[in-house]
Amino acid sequence: MGIFDRVSMLVRSNLNDLLDRAEDPEKTLDQVTRDMADAINKAKAQVAETIAQKNLVESDFQEAGRLATEWKSKAEVAVRRGADDLAREALRRHKDYAANAQVYEHQLTSQVEVVDKLKSDLQALQSKYEQVVRNRQMLISRHRTAQAQQKVQQTAAALAGIDPTSELARMEDKIRLEEARAKAGAELGETSLDSRFAALEAEGGTDVEDELAALKAKVSPPALEPGKSA
Numbered sequence: 001m002g003i004f005d006r007v008s009m010l011v012r013s014n015l016n017d018l019l020d021r022a023e024d025p026e027k028t029l030d031q032v033t034r035d036m037a038d039a040i041n042k043a044k045a046q047v048a049e050t051i052a053q054k055n056l057v058e059s060d061f062q063e064a065g066r067l068a069t070e071w072k073s074k075a076e077v078a079v080r081r082g083a084d085d086l087a088r089e090a091l092r093r094h095k096d097y098a099a100n101a102q103v104y105e106h107q108l109t110s111q112v113e114v115v116d117k118l119k120s121d122l123q124a125l126q127s128k129y130e131q132v133v134r135n136r137q138m139l140i141s142r143h144r145t146a147q148a149q150q151k152v153q154q155t156a157a158a159l160a161g162i163d164p165t166s167e168l169a170r171m172e173d174k175i176r177l178e179e180a181r182a183k184a185g186a187e188l189g190e191t192s193l194d195s196r197f198a199a200l201e202a203e204g205g206t207d208v209e210d211e212l213a214a215l216k217a218k219v220s221p222p223a224l225e226p227g228k229s230a
Contacts, residue, residue, distance in 0.1 A: 061104035
C-alpha cells in the first residue's frame with residue numbers, strides 16, 4: 001500500500017467512532033495526529049522525490065532536443081560542403097536524439113500530471129490534518145461531556161432500584177430506639193435522685209419532730225398538782 005493510500009485511509013476514518021472504541025480516547029486522538037503528521041512528512045518526501053524525477057526527465061528532454069537540433073545543423077553544414085557521409089551520420093544522430101526527445105516529452109507529460117496530482121493530494125491531507133488539530137480539543141471536550149453524562153445516567157439507574165421510603169423508615173426506627181434508650185437512662189437517673197431526696201426528707205422530718213417536742217416541753221405550763229387551782 002502506497003503512502004498516500006495509507007494516509008487517505010487514516011484521514012477518511014471516522015474520528016468519533018475511533019474515540020468511542022478507544023480505551024483512552026485522548027491518547028488515541030494524540031496518536032492519530034502524530035501518525036497523520038508522520039505520514040504527511042513521508043508523503044512530502046515522496047512528492048519531493050517525484051518532482052526531482054520530473055526535473056531529471058525535463059532536463060533529459062531539453063538536452064535531447066538541443067542535441068537533435070545541433071546534429072540537424074551539422075547535417076546541413078555537411079550537405080552544403082558536399083560531405084554526404086558526414087551528413088548521413090549527422091542525420092542518423094539527429095534522428096536518434098529527436099526520438100529520445102519525443103520519449104522524454106511523453107515521460108515529462110506523465111510526470112507533470114503525477115506531480116500535480118500528488119501536490120493536490122498532499123494539500124488536501126495537510127488541510128485535513130490542520131482541521132483535526134484545530135478540532136482536537138473540541139472532540140476531547142465532547143468525549144468528556146459524554147463520559148460525565150454516562151456516569152450521571154449510571155448513578156440515576158442505580159438509585160432507581162432503591163426505595164427511599166423504606167430507608168427513611170428504617171432510619172426513623174433506629175433513631176426512635178436511640179431516643180427511647182436515652183429516655184430510659186434519664187428515668188433511671190431521676191429515680192435514683194428521688195430516692196436520695198426522700199431519704200434526706202425522712203431524716204430531716206425526725207429532727208423537726210424532736211425539736212417540736214422539746215419546744216412544747218419548754219413553753220407548755222407545768223401540770224397543776226391535785227387540789228390546787230391555777
